[in-house]
Amino acid sequence: MPEGHTLFRLAADLNAVFAGQQVEVTSPQGRFSDGAATVDGHVMDLAESAGKHLFLRFESGPVIHVHLGLIGAFRIEEGDPPEPVGAVRLRIVGPSAYAELRGAITCELIDEAKMATVIDRLGPDPLRLDADADKAFARIHASKKAIGALLMDQTVLAGVGNVYRAESLFRARLHPLTPGVKVSRRRWGAIWADLVELMDYGVQTGRIDTVRPEHEPEAMGREARVDDHGGEVYVYRRAGQQCHVCSSIVRTRILEGRNLFWCPTCQRRR
DNA sequence: TCAAGATGATCAG
C-alpha cells in the first residue's frame, strides 16, 4: 500500500533494525548489483521518507533512493535470511533482521545533492510537522485542473495517493472534478487538517481507515466489509455499492489514467 | 495457463 504513510512507517521500521549497524547489501535479482556492492558492508546511518520516496543514507556518503511505485513492496523480517524467492531487487541484512525489496519502480544509488533535488520537487507532505499547507493551496487555487487530479500531483502535495484522495474528498463533501480555483482557502484548510489526521493514523496502524464511527456499516445496519487494502473506507473501490452515509450508489470513472471514486449525492457538483 | 488489474510515475507524441 505505497502511499506516504507506508513510507513514513517503513523508514521508522528500517531505522529500528538497521540504523547505526553495519549491513550486508546485495541484489539477488541482479538489477541493483553495482549499487549494492558500493555500500555492502557499510554502516547504514538513517532511513528517511519524503512523500512516497524513501532514502537510506550510509555513513560513507551514498544514499539508496527507493520509490515503490504501484506494486513495490519492502518487507522486514526478523532472524536470518532464507534463500531469496522471486525477484528480490535489494536485500539488506543486519545483525538481527533482514529486509527485501521487490517490484519498486526506482532503486538507485544517489548522492546528497541528488537527494535534495528529489525532495525539492515535492509539494508539502502532511506527515511533516514543518510542512506549509499554504504552498499547496497557492498551486491549487491557481489551477483550473480538477482538485481530484491536483491532490495526486506530487509537486502540489507529497504522499497522497488514490485512497487518501478519494477519502479526503468524500469527508470534505467535495466533488473530485471541482476546479482547484473554486476551492476556498477555508475548504483547503479543512482538507489539509483531515489529511494530517488520517495519514498520521495510517502511520500508527499501517492501514487506511477513514469511516467515522457513526457511519460504520454496522451502525447503519449494513454488513461491514474491509477492502483488500486493509481498511474501512467510504468510496475507494466501492463503485456500484451503497454510500455508507446516504445509500446512493458510489460512482467511478478514470481521471488522468487513475480510478476515481465518489458519491454523487454527498459530493454534489456546485 | 494466461490475462487483467493494482494504493505510481515518466516519457513520447
Place this chain on the structure above:
DNA sequence: TGATCCTCTTGAT
C-alpha cells in the same frame, strides 16, 4: 492521452 515499466494475485478459460 496513451504506452510503458515494475511484480504479484486473482479469476477466467
